[in-house]
Amino acid sequence: MEKVITCTVCPIGCEITVTGSEGRIEGMRGHACKRGIPFATDEFLLPKRILTTCVKLSGSDEPLLPVRSDKPIPKEKLFACMELAKTLEVSAPIGMGEVLIANILGLDCNLVATKSVTPRQ
Amino acid sequence: MIHKRCDVAIIGGGPAGLAAAMAAKREGASEVMVLERDSSMGGILQQCIHPGFGLTYFDEELTGPEYAARFFEEASAEGVSFMLNTMVLHMEATHLICSNKELGMVTVEAASVVLAMGCRERTRAQIQIPGSRPAGIYTAGTAQRLINRQNVMVGKRVVILGSGDIGMIMARRLTLEGVDVVAVVEIQEYLTGLTRNRVQCLDDFSIPLLLSHTVTQIVGKGRVEGVFIAKVDEQKVPIAGSEQFLECDTLLLSVGLIPENELTKSQGIEIDPLTGGPRLNQYQQTSLEGVFACGNVVHVNDLVDNVSIESINAGTHAARYALKKTHLREGHVVCTPGEQVRYICPQEIALDPNREEVTLYFRATVPLKKVRITASIDGKVIRTKRAVRVNPGEMEQMTISPAALLDGQELTIDIEEVR
Ligand SMILES: Cc1cc2nc3c(=O)[nH]c(=O)nc-3n(C[C@H](O)[C@H](O)[C@H](O)COP(=O)(O)OP(=O)(O)OC[C@H]3O[C@@H](n4cnc5c(N)ncnc54)[C@H](O)[C@@H]3O)c2cc1C
Numbered sequence: 001m002e003k004v005i006t007c008t009v010c011p012i013g014c015e016i017t018v019t020g021s022e023g024r025i026e027g028m029r030g031h032a033c034k035r036g037i038p039f040a041t042d043e044f045l046l047p048k049r050i051l052t053t054c055v056k057l058s059g060s061d062e063p064l065l066p067v068r069s070d071k072p073i074p075k076e077k078l079f080a081c082m083e084l085a086k087t088l089e090v091s092a093p094i095g096m097g098e099v100l101i102a103n104i105l106g107l108d109c110n111l112v113a114t115k116s117v118t119p120r121q
Numbered sequence: 122m123i124h125k126r127c128d129v130a131i132i133g134g135g136p137a138g139l140a141a142a143m144a145a146k147r148e149g150a151s152e153v154m155v156l157e158r159d160s161s162m163g164g165i166l167q168q169c170i171h172p173g174f175g176l177t178y179f180d181e182e183l184t185g186p187e188y189a190a191r192f193f194e195e196a197s198a199e200g201v202s203f204m205l206n207t208m209v210l211h212m213e214a215t216h217l218i219c220s221n222k223e224l225g226m227v228t229v230e231a232a233s234v235v236l237a238m239g240c241r242e243r244t245r246a247q248i249q250i251p252g253s254r255p256a257g258i259y260t261a262g263t264a265q266r267l268i269n270r271q272n273v274m275v276g277k278r279v280v281i282l283g284s285g286d287i288g289m290i291m292a293r294r295l296t297l298e299g300v301d302v303v304a305v306v307e308i309q310e311y312l313t314g315l316t317r318n319r320v321q322c323l324d325d326f327s328i329p330l331l332l333s334h335t336v337t338q339i340v341g342k343g344r345v346e347g348v349f350i351a352k353v354d355e356q357k358v359p360i361a362g363s364e365q366f367l368e369c370d371t372l373l374l375s376v377g378l379i380p381e382n383e384l385t386k387s388q389g390i391e392i393d394p395l396t397g398g399p400r401l402n403q404y405q406q407t408s409l410e411g412v413f414a415c416g417n418v419v420h421v422n423d424l425v426d427n428v429s430i431e432s433i434n435a436g437t438h439a440a441r442y443a444l445k446k447t448h449l450r451e452g453h454v455v456c457t458p459g460e461q462v463r464y465i466c467p468q469e470i471a472l473d474p475n476r477e478e479v480t481l482y483f484r485a486t487v488p489l490k491k492v493r494i495t496a497s498i499d500g501k502v503i504r505t506k507r508a509v510r511v512n513p514g515e516m517e518q519m520t521i522s523p524a525a526l527l528d529g530q531e532l533t534i535d536i537e538e539v540r
Pocket residue numbers: 132133134135136137138156157158159163164165166169171172173174175207208209210237238239240262265286287290381384415416417418421422423424425426428
């Protein structure tokens with residue numbers, strides 16, 4: 001299997017070609033510096049992303065609260081986490097960084113608030 | 122009418138205004154006021170819930186609200202005063218007239234002013250797409266505000282015109298919300314936003330990116346039913362026979378931002394036609410004494426980290442001006458974009474006994490590979506550097522020493538490919 005990965009570590013954006021099979025890397029070419037190696041390795045084996053979205057908020061002037069995963073999660077789990085986030089409804093007050101769903105889907109990361117909200121006056 | 126006085130008044134409470142306020146206070150200004158028309162601080166960052174902020178400034182990947190909160194907390198801790206729901210309607214040099222939701226008209230008399238009004242989006246009127254005027258056409262930033270702050274979904278099947286960062290970020294956001302993003306259509310033959318966003322927002326979700334394509338017609342009566350797109354030639358003219366119809370109920374426009382400079386222009390402050398923002402010197406000072414500017418009101422920044430750095434500079438010098446601690450000027454050098462450079466910011470280097478190093482920010486006109494960037498004074502090269510790649514979507518910078526510069530000289534920056 002061969003996969004072309006655009007490195008996003010720096011703005012140069014090398015196109016790194018990684019060859020291997022699932023779970024195993026055999027070769028890598030196209031990276032202009034060594035910082036591209038761990039990046040392309042992770043992208044090939046298990047690409048992860050930070051998830052951000054909004055959840056329903058009550059008791060505040062704003063209808064939504066922005067949230068994130070406090071660690072990157074495997075890309076293929078993004079939609080499953082979104083489904084969970086869509087069912088969540090929280091109420092003010094909430095502090096920035098407050099955990100809203102702990103250990104989401106058993107991925108060893110939490111869904112946290114990215115904003116503090118005070119209750120409606 | 123209520124009258125207020127302060128050392129430094131800052132118009133706009135986005136990341137630019139917050140950083141400028143914090144810096145002005147640290148520099149010793151006693152009363153620093155931020156005037157913001159919105160009901161909360163943070164500017165555009167409040168709706169930018171995605172990660173990607175602070176990678177250079179904090180060496181961490183923060184979301185927009187988190188990044189704004191850091192500066193808001195710092196500015197609050199320094200004792201900056203904030204006036205929300207306060208729109209600056211008019212200015213006479215450093216004298217401001219505002220309208221406040223509760224207080225009515227308020228005047229603010231300041232020793233110096235920092236313009237930090239940000240920018241607004243280009244709309245359909247400014248790019249002129251033919252066709253009917255159905256509902257379902259939004260700028261990408263408006264859609265972002267509706268979805269991320271107001272809980273309003275814009276449509277079910279979306280085409281995005283323009284590969285700017287906001288458009289790409291919305292492509293991902295909509296996809297995660299279950300909306301079908303048909304394609305991102307870009308008239309240029311290159312991506313106009315950051316590569317990172319193409320990878321994480323389009324490639325990750327297999328959203329097609331159609332370069333050298335544009336929307337030629339919008340179809341629909343009450344609501345958008347679809348758009349015709351076509352390939353364009355080198356002159357950006359649609360190629361006959363290349364049209365295809367994309368069914369969609371929504372079109373998002375991500376076709377660029379324009380600095381918000383009505384107040385600036387009303388004061389006759391010199392505007393750089395290349396940036397659409399005021400001409401500045403390295404202290405972020407405009408052509409009007411005591412008026413400084415920073416952030417997107419000056420030039421459209423792709424990274425908020427750069428906004429913070431230039432805004433700290435603006436706040437610091439606005440405070441020095443208010444405290445009468447500025448150096449006497451010995452003249453100035455004009456910075457002019459040379460080959461393959463779209464603009465340079467600041468546009469002028471003020472010469473004074475200080476002669477501290479100056480960082481010039483600039484953008485390439487087109488994507489180029491393996492380049493040499495040179496800064497010259499009256500045609501004589503004073504600095505060169507190499508880059509593997511330059512891209513109009515990514516700002517470049519170069520630091521130069523003004524030690525040997527003389528009044529009336531011209532500095533140019535050129536980018537050339539080396540083979
Ligand atoms: C959709 C989008 C996505 C982005 N994504 C990223 C990213 O991933 N990473 C990154 O680093 N950067 C990103 N940026 C860029 C970054 O957010 C901006 O460069 C930055 O927010 C600019 O800050 P600013 O303070 O100049 O402007 P703004 O944030 O626009 O703030 C200007 C403020 O001025 C106020 N104002 C204007 N006129 C008046 C007036 N007359 N009276 C009172 N108040 C006034 C406005 O209400 C507003 O609050 C993004 C930008 C946008 C628009």
